[in-house]
Amino acid sequence: MSQPNRFAASVPPEFANPLIDRTRPIRFTVNGMRVEGYDGDTVLSALLANGVVSAGTQSGFGVALDEWSAPPVIVAGAPAQMPMALCPAVDGAAFHTVAASKAAAPFRRLLARGRDSLGHDLDAPRVPGSWIDAEPDETRHTDVLIVGGGVAGMAAALEAARGGSQVTLVERNMVPGGMAVFFGKTDGETPPEEITASLAAEIAAHPAITVLVRAEVFDLSDGVARVVQVVRENSRPRPRVLTIGFSGAVLATGAEERLPIFPGNRLPGVVAAGFAWRMARQYGIWPGETFHLHTATNAGYRLAILGSESGKTVLRATDPRPDPRTRFIEFCKAYGFRLGWGTAIASARPERSRLVIGLDEHQFGTDANEPVKAHALIVSGGWQPVIGPWLLAGGTASWDAARGQLMGEGTSDRVVLAGSVTGIAGTTGCIESGKASIGQLRDGKRRAVADPRIDEIHESRDGEFSVRAPASHGLPPAWLGPSRRAAMTEPPQRGIATLLPRRPGQEVDIRAADVADISGAIAGGTIAPRDAPSYSAQWHILPQAFKAPAPPAVPTHSAPGLPGYLKGRFGLSQAQWRLEPDGARAFEPGCLIFINTDETHPANTIGTIVSCTSTDCIALMARTEFGAGDIVYVRDGTACTPARLRGKV
Amino acid sequence: MRRGFIGESYLIMGEAPHTIAVAGTTPFSxxxxxxxxxxxxxxxxxxxxxxxxxxxxxxxxxxxxxxTRPQTLQLALASGPDMLRRIGRVAPDAIERTDLLVRAGTPYHETALSHFRHLATGYGQVVEREDADGGGTILRIRDATRLSPSGLAGHVRDWAERVGIEWIENAKTFSARRNGTALLGGKDIDQLVLADDAAILAWLDASIIERMGRVRDDLAYIAERGHGVALPSLSLADGTLFDPLRDGTLAIHADNTDGLADARIAAALPQGAIVRKAARKGRTRLDTHDGAPVVGTPPRSKVYITAGLGPLDVALAPVIARHIMGEAHGFEAEWCGMRAPGREMSGSTVAEIAAGVAP
Structure with a gap:
């Protein structure tokens, strides 16, 4: 397999130093399919480079392969699962993807559009990676745990280490750095490229800081983080689950891109701008030769510029904001891109290897005559702070309607937030926030952090969370979140169409929710904003399986005498009698005793069996005229057996 | 003593209140x-x-x-079917006929279940004994009616408007008085009813709560589909309850006072089942010391409280409503009087099978 999505020749300086080593090509297989790549690739990046852009099919449509949909992988012969995005591609390895179900072989190729899909049946129940249920391979302690190696995380790590703390920094990527460079440089400020390089170099040189790369915190509670890291061992990748106890933790988890909601928003070829940028910068990958950029953010326009400088064709750049202003637009104009403002994506549909992108212009309505046909639709829908670990750590969340974001709130024992996860946008602010977070860990006091921004006259704010419900039937689902937990409902069927079976996949996949799912559901109107705190607290949990138990002891209740529930059952004068059943038979406890064979109603009972063997039978009796030697009747279901009262116990 | 409680109950309820505030959010409330x-x-x-x-x-x-108290079962069976039918007219998806499995777990609970089985059979219920995997006893209570809280939740708003209930979501405008009345935004309310555990814990004096029972922590989960639990099932020994929902998920409730809810749940699940958590919510509950219901007003307070009714709460709701209004007579009044909050809990003559620790 060649690498159609890998940059061939000249690229802009921002993409000129990827993590891959082009002098060291590698070959491996995924599900038996041959994949080519370079040393430094992850399994995910290599698949994308080879044109495998779909994870499989859900609700009858393909689903883009990315960090959200990538199934866990295993190496042949080893059962331990690894996140595909963290797993290094290794020469000669045989990888297999793990999923509940794959499409039946005869249909897989049809569903898979040839060789561009992993062919998973994504309608099948989702199974999370096995690491979330795994016992730890290693347990360690650190003074300060930093989650996220962007500028805020790196600044926090250095601040803590300078104060004498032992620090562990956990970073998903192969190197720290984060997304600061994505947002471009601002006049008068040090370029983010230089800032991140300087911070990263300082961190690497500091003896008190341990950096775990290709590592992800998947659980955080009670002063303990659980981390999955993929390491190389004997030239083979292996997952390692670490339990890291901490005295304090800083969550510098940043922000992830919001997925604009429109029919077809998870089709193969629809790529989030931040993800596209990271794939380009780290692995030299670009999704197709032609693309449409749809951005509600200023930084999104940079993708048009960078893509064009990398030899790709920008067919059109649209923005839902009616009058966006940013310095990047001026560059786009200079490049001669066709720009469109006040424009929403009405839908995207697959057509051979391209997407047909329908546009909806606020002024002119849906422009059905001129859909854009592109290999890729790069979307930048704004940002959602990554507050998942914060919620797991006991923090709360609320919906900020002005921002269209779910924001972390409340407090959490020994855990604080720093950087863009708190809503800070600028690099300077993120660095200050990182430093301030260490002070907050020390004394519990939150510090105000300046976040200088360019005036709105020059740089518009991000656009609103864009939501576009399906206007007709037969369109691909408009997923509310990237993990495809729920979709916008289609308009009701009318006329003869009501007789047709309903397309599957429109119902909610009931499982634990990611933060992006929740914010999408709020924006899409399926969760009321006021319910955001309680919904987040209840539904954002780790989807662990209930494990084999060491069951807690149950009290044996071996106290002598009558059990409490029989006290006073027949009044304060009740007494226990010894009975002699006819035929020396035994009765179960609870059998009711009556004065004759006709009575069956419990209200008319005069006693009940307390215990009874074939040799000794004790009954609890109401005070009656009956005495020793009298006959009473014990009812066991339909059978009624006479028994003689022998005497009080 | 018993007569006194009944007398007190009548005395309090002598003048029926005109305005009533019911604090609580459970279906029963x-x-x-x-x-x-x-x-x-x-x-x-x-x-x-x-x-x-x-x-x-x-x-x-x-x-x-x-x-195990015949009177309780008799009242529930007398008023429950009609009550649940009425709810079914308001919220059809909240009501379902189902079998309920009850697992004993210990010899104590096996004996208690045996008493229940004979009692229930006497009242015409079909209750069958089944052998449990790994020993022990399971009772299958056939054709029980279940009220699903999530099924009801979707209809509550419309229904409340229809019957003229006013909802007070902002508790800041609301205050309770010890004499059983309440103040709502400057307006007097004749009677305050604390109708669920959360309301009792929020509004009632701690000393009264301590006399009545112990505060416990519960953990409730929704588990993903594919759990393999077909019927509602209750582990009597520790109170763990599985409740399969209509959408294919499983609601699970377990005691978490000692932090071991997950272990209890795992132990009660079918062997080999991989059941994944989807959502979680912690709640506090009040276990009465004798495991029996508490209804009425505590000594030196006229706030009406209900606690410990367990899963029969909705079935018993008409009885409680009549008692609040002073319209309960004879058998109902006696049942409520015997279960007044001020009763002697030690050596209680109305004690029930308490989940967890026996009285």
Whole structure:
């Protein structure tokens, strides 16, 4: 397999130093399919480079392969699962993807559009990676745990280490750095490229800081983080689950891109701008030769510029904001891109290897005559702070309607937030926030952090969370979140169409929710904003399986005498009698005793069996005229057996 | 002593209240409020958050569950079917006929279940004994009616409006008085009813709560589909309850006072089942010391409280409503009087099979 999505020749300086080593090509297989790549690739990046852009099919449509949909992988012969995005591609390895179900072989190729899909049946129940249920391979302690190696995380790590703390920094990527460079440089400020390089170099040189790369915190509670890291061992990748106890933790988890909601928003070829940028910068990958950029953010326009400088064709750049202003637009104009403002994506549909992108212009309505046909639709829908670990750590969340974001709130024992996860946008602010977070860990006091921004006259704010419900039937689902937990409902069927079976996949996949799912559901109107705190607290949990138990002891209740529930059952004068059943038979406890064979109603009972063997039978009796030697009747279901009262116990 | 409680009960309820505030958000609280408004014609305010369809639901109510006091079962069976039928007209998806499995777990609970089985059979219920995997006893209570809280949640708003209930979600405008009345935004309310454990813990003096019972922590989960649990099932020994929901998920409720809810749940699940958590919610509950219901007003307070009714709560709601209104007579009044909050808990003559620790 060649690498159609890998940059061939000249690229802009921002993409000129990827993590891959082009002098060291590698070959491996995924599900038996041959994949080519370079040393430094992850399994995910290599698949994308080879044109495998779909994870499989859900609700009858393909689903883009990315960090959200990538199934866990295993190496042949080893059962331990690894996140595909963290797993290094290794020469000669045989990888297999793990999923509940794959499409039946005869249909897989049809569903898979040839060789561009992993062919998973994504309608099948989702199974999370096995690491979330795994016992730890290693347990360690650190003074300060930093989650996220962007500028805020790196600044926090250095601040803590300078104060004498032992620090562990956990970073998903192969190197720290984060997304600061994505947002471009601002006049008068040090370029983010230089800032991140300087911070990263300082961190690497500091003896008190341990950096775990290709590592992800998947659980955080009670002063303990659980981390999955993929390491190389004997030239083979292996997952390692670490339990890291901490005295304090800083969550510098940043922000992830919001997925604009429109029919077809998870089709193969629809790529989030931040993800596209990271794939380009780290692995030299670009999704197709032609693309449409749809951005509600200023930084999104940079993708048009960078893509064009990398030899790709920008067919059109649209923005839902009616009058966006940013310095990047001026560059786009200079490049001669066709720009469109006040424009929403009405839908995207697959057509051979391209997407047909329908546009909806606020002024002119849906422009059905001129859909854009592109290999890729790069979307930048704004940002959602990554507050998942914060919620797991006991923090709360609320919906900020002005921002269209779910924001972390409340407090959490020994855990604080720093950087863009708190809503800070600028690099300077993120660095200050990182430093301030260490002070907050020390004394519990939150510090105000300046976040200088360019005036709105020059740089518009991000656009609103864009939501576009399906206007007709037969369109691909408009997923509310990237993990495809729920979709916008289609308009009701009318006329003869009501007789047709309903397309599957429109119902909610009931499982634990990611933060992006929740914010999408709020924006899409399926969760009321006021319910955001309680919904987040209840539904954002780790989807662990209930494990084999060491069951807690149950009290044996071996106290002598009558059990409490029989006290006073027949009044304060009740007494226990010894009975002699006819035929020396035994009765179960609870059998009711009556004065004759006709009575069956419990209200008319005069006693009940307390215990009874074939040799000794004790009954609890109401005070009656009956005495020793009298006959009473014990009812066991339909059978009624006479028994003689022998005497009080 | 018993007569005194009954007398006190009549005395308090002598003058029926005109306006009633029902504090609580469980289905029982809402049903009780509905009865007071619809059947007794009172102006009713519900104090508490409206239930959300997205919430991990509270435990379901049943028409029949294991109890050992014949009077309790008799009352529940007398008023429950009609009550649940009425709810079914308002919220059809909240009511379901189902078998309920009850697992004993210990010899103590096996004996208690045996008492229940004979009692229930006497009242015409079909209750069958089944052998449990790995020993022990399981009872199958056939054809019980279940009220699903999540099914009800979606209809609460419309229904409340229909019967004229006013919802007070902002508790800041509401204050309770010890004499049983309440103040709502400067307006007097004749009677405050604390209708669920959360309301009792929020509004009642700690000393009264301590006399009545112990505060426990519960953990409720929604588990993903594919759990393999077909019927509602209750582990009597520790109170763990599985409640399969209509959407294919499983609601699970377990005691977490010692932090071991997950272990209890795992132990109660079918062997080999991989059941994944989807959502979680912690709640506090009040276990009465004798495991029996508490209804009425505590000594030196005229706030009406209900606690410990268990899954029979909705079935017993009409009885409680009549008692609040002073319209309970004879058998019902005696049953309520025997279960007044001020009763002697040690050596209680109304004690029930308590989940967890026996009285």
């Amino acid at each position: 809402l049903v009780l409020a509905g009865l007071l408004a619809a059947d007794h014609g009172r102006k009713v305010f519900v104090v508490g958050d409206r239930p959300s369809v997205h919430d991990v639901p509270p435990p379901p109510s049943f028409s029949v569950t294991p109890v």
